[in-house]
Amino acid sequence: MIKAGAEFFSRLVQRWLPDAFVIAIILSAMVFLSGLIFQGQTVTAMADHWGNGVWKLLGFSMQMVLILVLGTVLAMSKPIKAILTGVATLAKSPAQGIVLVTLASMLALWINWGFGLVVGALLARQVAFTVKDSHFPLLLAAAYSGLLVWHAGLSGSIPLKIASPGNDTLGQLLNGQLVPLSETIFAWQNLAIVLALAISLPLLNMLMMPAKESRLAMTHNEEPEPVIDMASLSPAEKLEHWPIINFLLVAIGAIYLWGYFAAGNGISLNIINLCLLIAGLALHKSPANFLNAMAKGIGTSTGIVLQFPLYAGIMGMMVGSGLASALSQWFVQISTADSFAVVTFFSAGVVNFLVPSGGGQWAVQAPIVVPAAAQLGVPINQAAMAVAWGDAWTNMIQPFWALPLLALTGLKLRQIMGYCIVILIWSGLLISSMIYLLY
Numbered sequence: 001m002i003k004a005g006a007e008f009f010s011r012l013v014q015r016w017l018p019d020a021f022v023i024a025i026i027l028s029a030m031v032f033l034s035g036l037i038f039q040g041q042t043v044t045a046m047a048d049h050w051g052n053g054v055w056k057l058l059g060f061s062m063q064m065v066l067i068l069v070l071g072t073v074l075a076m077s078k079p080i081k082a083i084l085t086g087v088a089t090l091a092k093s094p095a096q097g098i099v100l101v102t103l104a105s106m107l108a109l110w111i112n113w114g115f116g117l118v119v120g121a122l123l124a125r126q127v128a129f130t131v132k133d134s135h136f137p138l139l140l141a142a143a144y145s146g147l148l149v150w151h152a153g154l155s156g157s158i159p160l161k162i163a164s165p166g167n168d169t170l171g172q173l174l175n176g177q178l179v180p181l182s183e184t185i186f187a188w189q190n191l192a193i194v195l196a197l198a199i200s201l202p203l204l205n206m207l208m209m210p211a212k213e214s215r216l217a218m219t220h221n222e223e224p225e226p227v228i229d230m231a232s233l234s235p236a237e238k239l240e241h242w243p244i245i246n247f248l249l250v251a252i253g254a255i256y257l258w259g260y261f262a263a264g265n266g267i268s269l270n271i272i273n274l275c276l277l278i279a280g281l282a283l284h285k286s287p288a289n290f291l292n293a294m295a296k297g298i299g300t301s302t303g304i305v306l307q308f309p310l311y312a313g314i315m316g317m318m319v320g321s322g323l324a325s326a327l328s329q330w331f332v333q334i335s336t337a338d339s340f341a342v343v344t345f346f347s348a349g350v351v352n353f354l355v356p357s358g359g360g361q362w363a364v365q366a367p368i369v370v371p372a373a374a375q376l377g378v379p380i381n382q383a384a385m386a387v388a389w390g391d392a393w394t395n396m397i398q399p400f401w402a403l404p405l406l407a408l409t410g411l412k413l414r415q416i417m418g419y420c421i422v423i424l425i426w427s428g429l430l431i432s433s434m435i436y437l438l439y
Contacts, residue, residue: 004005010418053316070276072297077283105146110153140421157358348390
């Protein structure tokens with residue numbers, strides 16, 4: 001039944017799902033019209049909300065571009081290829097490959113979502129290369145399914161925000177009380193949901209594997225590295241192939257990172273990118289090798305450069321028009337003390353589809369969810385984690401977060417979305433049931 005469902009949704013989306021760029025434009029138009037109809041906004045006002053928001057993700061977009069490009073560059077180095085190949089060979093069959101990719105991606109994404117996206121995509125690609133008869137789209141969907149646990153992990157935006165001082169607005173909502181990570185990320189209820197997903201997702205993904213004749217393999221298309229005759233190069237060209245040049249920058253970066261982590265600082269996107277840059281420079285050895293890899297890897301960023309501003313515009317319209325707040329308020333109004341957490345989970349899932357940013361979504365929903373939870377006597381940590389899980393849940397069908405993986409692997413959204421729909425249905429049932437029972 002699971003395989004049949006996956007095949008049905010795959011056929012459906014292969015025929016009807018357009019490119020992710022087209023989806024972003026359609027969503028923009030839908031939100032624009034919704035602001036006019038449901039919030040009484042004028043055409044000019046909605047256009048202003050869009051324009052005010054469209055460039056607000058520029059910094060984040062550049063961070064994601066660098067994660068993609070530098071992650072690709074790192075994967076092109078001989079040592080990383082050898083490591084990925086070694087890990088991929090742990091799988092002796094296509095089914096084992098799916099289990100391996102699912103669990104590795106979940107672990108990496110629980111540790112850090114930026115790191116996990118790169119690891120999952122690269123491992124899925126390598127398993128597709130290594131394991132005969134693998135189905136590459138399903139392997140990538142398996143890697144993407146690990147994103148379900150990111151907001152319940154060490155880099156979760158909401159748990160970290162409510163555990164940290166320094167936010168006046170949030171501090172007022174919480175009456176100055178911080179919520180420790182022991183009550184959110186490391187709460188037994190949260191860990192139980194993560195464990196349930198870690199047990200069920202590999203099995204679910206494995207059961208979706210299509211018949212052998214329907215599987216899409218991935219073939220090597222990399223050109224062999226040219227042999228350089230150093231004796232024939234000019235002094236300037238020899239300098240470009242001199243490893244010491246790279247290691248000058250590697251040394252500076254390594255000294256900075258040592259001091260940064262020694263001071264007890266945590267992992268951020270900037271630090272991940274710096275680590276990728278330093279590792280790429282070191283493993284490619286010479287400036288020429290590194291720049292050649294950069295030239296090949298830069299094409300992976302097209303989707304992000306083009307589409308992230310559109311989603312920023314959608315977020316601007318959702319927040320500026322009041323649509324996001326109105327949607328959250330409606331869900332709160334239909335909930336009771338017993339159903340509040342699970343209703344909040346579903347509300348967060350809906351809002352996330354149009355405001356695909358964990359921190360941004362909390363900024364929209366916290367002023368509604370926190371007072372309502374206090375009024376109903378629901379612990380704040382439970383309300384916050386319900387939002388966090390809802391945010392992560394609909395990422396399965398939100399093109400925004402699939403773009404990095406698709407760019408790293410060259411697949412189209414429609415090739416993985418059928419499997420993601422099945423994952424969405426199962427994880428929604430599992431997570432909502434456990435939130436209702438445990439919270």
